[in-house]
Amino acid sequence: MELSVRRVKSSNGERLIVLVDELGMPLFYPALYVTVHMRGRSLALNTIQSALSALKAMYAWQSYYNIDVESRFSCNELLLSHEIHSLRDFMQKPLAGENERSVISISRRSGSVSKGNQYARMSVIADYLGFLADHHLPSSTSSREGIERMVAQIKSNRPKTSNKSSVSREDKHLDDELLDSLEEALRPGSGSNPIREYAVQVRNALMFSILRVTGLRRGELLNLKVEDVDFTTNTMKVVRRPDSKGDSRAYQPVAKTRERVFPLMPELTDQIRGYVLSHRIKVPGAKKHGYLFITHKSGKSQGLPLSNSGFGKFIGVLKSVLECASGIHAHSLRHHWNYTFSKICENRALPPEREEKLRSYLMGWSETSGTAAAYNRRHIKEQAGKAVLELQNKHLGRARREGTA
Template sequence: MNLSLRRVKSSNGERLIVLVDELGMPLFYPALYVTVHMRGRSLALNTIQSALSALKAMYAWQRYYNIDVESRFSSGELLLSHEIHSLRDFMQKPLADEDGGSVVSISRRVRTVSKGNQYARMSVIADYLGFLADQNLPASISSHDGVERMVSQIKANRPKTSNKSNVSREDKYLDDTVLDTLEITLRPGSANNPVREYAVQVRNALMFAILRITGLRRGELLNLKVEDIDFGMNTMQVVRRPDSKGDARAYQPVVKTRERVFPLIPELADQIYNYVVRLRNKVPGAKKHGYLFITHKSGGSQGLPLSNAGFGKFMGMLKNIVEGNRDIHAHALRHHWNYSFSKTCEIQGITPQREEKIRSYLMGWSETSGTAATYNRRHTKELASKAVLELQYKHLDKALKGGAL
């Protein structure tokens, strides 16, 4: 059975994702699991997608070992220890999409997914198999304890993960000279601009400028509407629009964090205004939805909101502008904004406590989330390094004067 994930948009604008077979029919129990255990908790669509990707891997494991867990549970049998071990080993392997994504198998190359990926897969599968067992075990069989033991054993076989991989997040930032080079190259009319159409050049330059100046997420950028820009007050508002009816994109970009307002320098607000009035609004269909960044290229998608795939193509293009730099992506620009913000706060003498509050607001985080503190640690580490070097130079200078060295 060849499975794939499919995103759909309902008549009321709600975005859904389902695991379907080769005929496009949703699988019953995964759909029920998502409805009962995930959508009821208002989990993000990307979270549901990750869970269904884990179940897709589980079905590949079933096919490989000729195991039918639904039939097994219906006959009152649970998974055995050696089968759980094979599940554990199988979840180390990456899924490979073949034939345009319609066929799902396990890659034959000797590659493995990260421990974090394997851990996440097995966590979902453990929960799902517990749900499936409760649904299918005969009522005459009292095996609640057995189901719990099976679920616990699957979870016990998850790989041990380390927090060390997350240590350097606050240290990630880009070189300003690289960003300056990108900005110059993306300027409309630049001889080195990789895009030839002027309207697309203006759009791309604006997207890059907004990402660099504000640290917005990809979804927040693609979710911007013309009405979110107050051209009188020179402000830009980040607004949550989950399951928007007016957004034709099945893969709808969403605002994951809190709503907030950014002040804009007049020059940037003017550039956005000129793009909207002189270029964007002249594209057929662009005025029907209001989203700021659109597809300009002629064809069926002309005038529609820029898709995630279109944005990904833009970011991929940036990686080829500066030779040898493959670290350019939307979230890297967000990290860099946080680095630049810390430097600005240091120059202005803003206290770490005040810096954390301001950062939390501008990034859309709760003040109690602790995320802002991650970047404040980078600031503290830098100041600590500076202090240590000053002490060393002071000691060295004293030692040289005393003739000790």
């Protein structure tokens, strides 16, 4: 059985994601699981897609070992230990076309998926099989205990993962000289600009500038509308628009975090106005919606809001401009914004508590999330470093004085 994940947009604008068979029919229990356990908690579509990708891997395991868990559970039979071990081993395998819409054969590539990927797969599958067993086994204490043991055994077979990153979040940043070079290469009319069409050059340069100076996420950038920019007060709003009817994109970019307002330099506001009035307005179809960044290339998507894949091509352009820019991506610009913001707060001698509040607002985080605190830890690290150097200087300075006495 070949399965695929499909995103659909309903008439009221709601985005849905389902696991379907080769005839395009949704699989009943995965659809029920998503509806009851995931959409009810208002989880993001990308989270649901990751869960369904794990279930695709589980169905591949079933097909490979000729196991039908629904039939087994209907007969009051749970998975045996050796079957859970085979599930564990199978979840290490990459699936052919895993990043594509269709699946389901096992990849012939050597190697295995990351421990994090395997851990995520096993976590979803454990939860799903517990849900499935609850629906098929009779309601009894013994059944409940058996299901709990099976779920616990699946989870206990997840790989050990470390929550320690080799590079801490607050230390991830780009080089300002690299970003300046990219900005110069993307300048409209620049001889080193890899894009030929001038309007697209203007759009790309504007997107890069906004990402650099605001730290917006990709989804927040693509979700911007012209009306979000107040050209009188030089401000820009980040607005949540889940399941927008006016957005034609099935993979709708959304603001993931809280709404907020950014002050903009008049020069940047003028650049946005220039793009809208001199370039965007001339593209057929652009007037049918209010999204700021659009597709300029001729074809059926011309004038539509810029898609995630279109944004991916823009990132590809950034990587092609300079050899040393191969590691750049949208989130690296967000990390760099936070690094630069930390330096500004340090120069202004802002207390860490105040810095954390400001950062949380500008990034759209809850003040209690702890995310801002991860970046604020750089203060502690730098203070510790200065203290160590002072101690070393005191010791070595005394040794030098004694040596010259």
